[in-house]
Amino acid sequence: MLLRGTFVHSPQLGELEILHDHLVGVDENGFIRHIAAANTRQSEQFMAKNAQDAIINIPKGSFVLPTFCDLHIHAPQFLYQGTGLNLPLMKWLDTYALKAETRLDEDPKLAERVYTRLATRLKENGTGTVQLFGTIKEETNLILANCMQxxxxxAFVGKLSMDIDITSPNSLTKTYVEKSSSDSLAAARAFVQHCHEIGANLPESQRLVEPVLTPRFVPTCTDELLAGLAEISETGRIKIQSHLAEAKDQVEWVRAERGIEDIEVFEKANLLTSRTVQAHCTFLNGQEFDRLFTKGTSIAHCPLSNAYFSAKPFPLREALDKGIKVGLGTDVAGGYSLDIMNSMRQAVAVSRMREGERNMKPETAGTDGRNLSIDWKEALFLATRGGSLALGLQGMFAVGFPFDAQESECHVCDPLSDELKIMCKFKLLVHIYDPMTGVGVGCLDYFDLEGDGNSGVSRPHAEFAINSEAIEKWWCIGDVRNRGTMWVQGKKV
Structure with a gap:
């Protein structure tokens, strides 16, 4: 597959690279084998060698972007997305989350409906890579894995491991826990094996689903269970995900039950590794960030759910300054939006509020004068390359990397010109401007390029340029009308 046009990515934190008129060649296994300016001798030679492949020309006013990476979603909680956000974390889990997980474990047909729709919504929102918390029942998690594949x-799919019951005595939810640490570990091993078998008959590059060991969080796991999961991870090089220092009531629960901080519990169990992603981490301090950096552990930053369930915002700038790998998570249903674009915007907004507080009360901020805010370019890095690096992936365009890119879909075609409608049949790109009609796509308006309001004809000398300003406008107010389906590992999905 050959594509020619504009490609946009973020190779480093705060860096936006716009590759104008580039040629990208993708092989049959979905890996990028060529990327260079289209008018170079190198690109001409590559086109000559691959003359059998038609060149897909990306129309002006459109660009290709790496897919978004969502580091933290509770798949069964998608059942009640957008409701039940009125309680503190531990009561919310008992009232809503465990009830939903029980329902899906007891109803495989409902689970398949929910997870199939979840996959559809992820694609609509431009998310090509996702790390998922599931339920405690193996069969339900295999349904989830199959739906994603x-x-x-x-998709990185986690079967919950839980051998401590946190269901309150007066709860309407049934007890939601595995019988013992040995039973939980046996179930984790079985799930890892059976998840690996999904797609085993496919070429290795098309095996898109991996298992993730998932101790829900410290309040639901004994030390024996945590240590056993660490052993499974080390032996099979299996990824790990959990929650760390998330909310005030959760942190206090761990202190009361264990007598130490939950980061110490994870560290003693050898679960802080370079294969580990910990969600939230809002209550960690600088020394604890140092420990995560030393271990190579990554963080899933979930700004929206933090606003609902944490008593304080995540110290994002401090974590980035420490060199920790950080990506974004929507944390559905603790967060109500599956759209990583909303997570990007919220991450910036929260950071600017923290910076405002630092300026207003520098004596209480404890930041040594550093600017705590991030900008939209840094947020775009977190949503693409940052989250990908946390999972051992790439999230950018370079030779040897998988071609995971966002495209648009035909449902955005109605307001577009005939030329872009034809291009949409090939399911391409992120559209922000239609040069044939001289207007922006969706809710994007470019008044300096439009007609005078009478003739409806665009200005004769005005030419749309995909630059940092145009991309920032899309970042701030773009929506699903500017994007749709995607390529993952070189295949259209």
Whole structure:
């Protein structure tokens, strides 16, 4: 597959690279084998060698972007997305989350409906890579894994491991826990094996689903269970995900039950590794960030759910300054939006509020004068390359990397010109401007390029340029009308 046009990515934190008129060649296994300016001798030679492949020309006013990476979603909680956000974390889990997980474990047909729709919504929102918390029942998590593989999404699926019951005595929810640490570990091993078998008959590059060991969080796991999961991870090089220092009531629960901080519990169990992603981490301090950096542990930053369930915002700038790998998570249903674009915007907004507080009360901020805010370019890095690096992936365009890119879909075609409608049949790109009609796509308006309001004809000398300003406008107010389906590992999904 050959594509020629504009490609946009963020190779480093705060860096936006716009590759104008570039040629990208993708092989049959979905890996990028060529990327260079289209008018170079190198690109001409590559086109000559691959003359059998038609060149897909990306129309002006459109660009290709790496897919978004969502580091933290509770898949069964998608059942009640957008409701039940009125309680503190531990009561919310008992009232809503465990009830939903129980329902899906007891109803495989409902689970398949929910997870199939979840995959559809992820694709609509430009998310090509996702890390998922599931339920405690193996069969339900295999349904989740199969739904993601069938949808063509790159998914890291976690079967919950829980041997401590946190259901309150007066709860309407049934007890939601595994019988013992040994039973939980046996179930984790079985899930890892059976998840690996999904897609085993496919070429290795198209096996998109991986298992993730998932101790829910310290309050639901004995030391024996945590240590056993660490052993499974070390032996099989299996990724790990959990929650760390998330909310005031959760942190206090751990202190009361264990007598230490939950980061110490994870560290003693050898679960802080370079294969580990910990969600939230809002209550960690600088020394604890140092420990995560030393271990190579990554963080899933979930700004929206933090606003609902944490008593304080995540110290994002401090974590980035320490060199920790950080990506974004929507944390559905603790967060109500599946759209990583909202997570990007919220991450910036929260950071600017923290910076405002530092300026107003520098004596209480404890930041040594550093600017705590991040900008939209840094947020775009977190949503693409940052989250990908946390999972051992790439999230950018370079030779040897998988071609995971966002495209648009035909449902955005109505307001577009005939030329872009034809291009949409090939399911391409992120559209922000239609040069044939001289207007922006969706809610994007470019008044300096439009007609005078009478003739409806665009200005004769005005030419749209995909630059930092145009991309920032899309970042701030763009929506699903500017994007749609995607390539994952070179295949359209």
């Amino acid at each position: 069938g949808a063509g999404l790159r």
